[in-house]
Amino acid sequence: MRLNEEHHLKTITIGGDLTVHRIGLGTNRIRENEESRVLLLGAVERGIDFIDTADFYGHYATERMIGNTLAPYPKGLVIATKGGMVPGDNTWNGSPEYLQKALEGSLERLKLKRIDLYQLHRVDPRVPLKVTITFLKKMKDAGKIRHIGLSEVSVAQIEEARSIVDIVSVQNEYNIITRKHEDVVHYCDANKIAFLPYYPLGHGRVNLEDERILKLASNRKATVQQIALAWLLKRSPTMLPIPGTLTLKHLEENLQALKFELSDDEFKYLSEVSLPFSPSR
Numbered sequence: 416m417r418l419n420e421e422h423h424l425k426t427i428t429i430g431g432d433l434t435v436h437r438i439g440l441g442t443n444r445i446r447e448n449e450e451s452r453v454l455l456l457g458a459v460e461r462g463i464d465f466i467d468t469a470d471f472y473g474h475y476a477t478e479r480m481i482g483n484t485l486a487p488y489p490k491g492l493v494i495a496t497k498g499g500m501v502p503g504d505n506t507w508n509g510s511p512e513y514l515q516k517a518l519e520g521s522l523e524r525l526k527l528k529r530i531d532l533y534q535l536h537r538v539d540p541r542v543p544l545k546v547t548i549t550f551l552k553k554m555k556d557a558g559k560i561r562h563i564g565l566s567e568v569s570v571a572q573i574e575e576a577r578s579i580v581d582i583v584s585v586q587n588e589y590n591i592i593t594r595k596h597e598d599v600v601h602y603c604d605a606n607k608i609a610f611l612p613y614y615p616l617g618h619g620r621v622n623l624e625d626e627r628i629l630k631l632a633s634n635r636k637a638t639v640q641q642i643a644l645a646w647l648l649k650r651s652p653t654m655l656p657i658p659g660t661l662t663l664k665h666l667e668e669n670l671q672a673l674k675f676e677l678s679d680d681e682f683k684y685l686s687e688v689s690l691p692f693s694p695s696r
């Protein structure tokens with residue numbers, strides 16, 4: 416399957432100049448092996464134009480694999496990466512000294528002169544957000560970053576960051592069964608900020624859930640994963656899900672979700688799915 420005209424309807428323009436389809440590829444399980452090489456090449460061949468990664472994934476291996484497999488990148492392919500979570504250490508570091516090294520490393524591994532979308536992986540509670548964001552702005556002004564995004568943040572944190580520099584995307588956990596960030600989705604929608612729901616398939620758990628999803632999947636002759644993605648796409652025009660997969664079969668199915676249009680009634684019906692996680696959590 417390749418994306419055709421119909422799929423062009425579901426695009427999003429991030430930061431005013433990065434236009435991509437509203438289904439990207441999450442890569443936290445991509446490693447330096449043949450399976451991942453086939454997946455990455457096949458993904459681009461099938462029309463994936465937004466790849467989300469991080470220096471943290473595979474302790475740098477994922478970025479290295481993307482750079483070694485796909486660079487020089489075809490025109491229009493956006494590689495979004497993240498820094499601020501220390502690979503191999505599971506701690507945050509938002510200090511300018513650390514981020515400077517992290518950014519230089521990502522540029523080198525991804526074989527890029529400038530990163531289209533650099534996302535702060537986590538806010539480091541030990542470093543004032545103002546300090547971290549001011550540094551990222553400096554890197555943007557220096558031409559090493561095109562646009563800045565945030566990950567796992569509150570509305571107040573987004574607002575604080577936006578008072579210093581333009582924030583074009585937010586990547587928080589969100590899917591049909593986990594909606595603790597409803598306020599952030601609403602804020603991004605209202606302010607035209609791309610919202611990249613991570614774990615868009617509930618980290619693979621959506622298939623175990625509510626009978627409403629199963630019923631609608633059966634009615635629409637779709638998989639439960641496609642229904643979960645279609646629900647996200649309908650939730651907000653700024654939504655850009657990044658399902659992670661290692662198989663081209665699943666990747667094709669995920670891309671096909673772009674052509675599913677849920678009706679308002681279907682969306683409402685699905686939105687009443689029983690939530691294992693309370694939205695207030």
Ligand SMILES: NC(=O)c1ccc[n+]([C@@H]2O[C@H](COP(=O)([O-])OP(=O)(O)OC[C@H]3O[C@@H](n4cnc5c(N)ncnc54)[C@H](OP(=O)(O)O)[C@@H]3O)[C@@H](O)[C@H]2O)c1
Pocket residue numbers: 440441442443444467468536566567586587612613614615616617618619620638640641657658659660661662664665666668669
């Ligand atoms: N910002 C952050 O802090 C953060 C945290 C976590 C993740 N992320 C990002 O979010 C991305 C997505 O998260 P994730 O990959 O962990 O979770 P996910 O996308 O919610 O789910 C991935 C799981 O679903 C399966 N899957 C994918 N497509 C499928 C399909 N069409 N049918 C059936 N199963 C399917 C995958 O297995 P198969 O390989 O068998 O398809 C995998 O087990 C990550 O890759 C990463 O880029 C960001």
